[in-house]
């Protein structure tokens with residue numbers, strides 16, 4: 001997050017250039033390492049009950065992930081007000097109730113607002129819902145003309161018609177394939193989505209987004225143990241859940257945090273830090289998400305911190321090319337979600353996200369689910385392609401690339417029906 005001196009930047013650039021050409025995609029080159037035991041405290045004490053897990057081990061692990069990986073939230077900030085910007089009880093050809101709800105936050109003489117797009121199944125009193133961020137605005141997830149276009153900063157993207165960091169009509173419906181809205185509604189669930197850039201623009205700049213509302217006097221970037229963007233986006237999901245608790249159309253005890261890729265890292269951290277999320281889905285979340293860091297397969301800590309210096313807290317830099325020093329690994333992040341239902345999904349062609357590392361992580365988290373009498377990923381053998389394992393902890397690897405597909409949603413719905421609903 002800090003600017004490096006010029007000579008150091010050149011060195012770092014060369015190092016990254018050489019380093020990235022060495023991305024490991026070979027299983028035989030994965031280093032040998034011990035899996036940090038979720039049930040052994042940092043001081044060497046064995047945990048054998050839910051009580052000790054919840055009183056001793058879970059809090060110390062959560063603290064570690066907060067201080068050294070995602071960063072702490074400096075202060076509690078509640079919703080100042082919310083406004084129903086728009087509502088239609090006969091949306092999507094009469095299939096759904098649509099609401100667009102703006103949440104507003106105020107602090108330090110600054111204001112931040114973000115808008116939740118909600119599609120709820122008709123004629124259902126209190127619907128369970130999937131909540132997940134989108135990458136390019138709420139209007140990209142559907143052809144529905146009534147969906148408002150965000151005025152927040154966006155990454156330029158030619159194929160989406162996004163220039164000058166501004167979202168326009170050109171990108172309406174561009175991401176419909178990632179959001180199986182009809183299937184979700186037909187199964188009796190609602191969908192809530194938010195453009196993540198409204199909570200914190202995805203760039204290495206901490207003068208904007210939610211961070212800026214919570215600085216102390218004179219502060220202009222998070223401290224080394226304070227929140228990066230992933231923690232900020234997770235925070236935004238939790239505040240959406242605060243709103244759902246006030247919305248009579250939603251069953252706030254059945255909100256499933258969903259996310260793809262960087263937003264899958266986000267849904268995992270949201271589920272770990274807020275126990276009100278009834279279930280969590282990580283779709284292709286990879287490095288800093290579900291994948292084990294110590295495998296150094298595909299994207300590594302050094303590479304992710306270099307390309308996206310704002311995602312994690314500054315303390316995370318100490319583990320770049322130094323994974324051995326990490327006393328934890330990402331399966332312990334998954335374990336923080338126990339005993340709530342958790343779904344980890346990979347894609348065959350998404351080697352950058354280390355599908356095997358994502359799978360093993362769900363397996364090694366399972367021992368904490370066992371404390372609660374729940375089943376998870378009991379085997380160390382990866383399942384065949386398109387052959388999901390459905391338990392309280394679920395896993396699948398599908399054919400195809402880094403993406404969200406109907407196949408993914410069909411499985412999320414089946415799992416939610418069995419373990420969340």
Ligand code: GCU
Nearest residue numbers: 261262263285286287299304
């Ligand atoms: C990059 C990044 C990944 C991330 C992905 C995404 O590929 O390296 O860590 O998951 O972007 O969010 O699409």
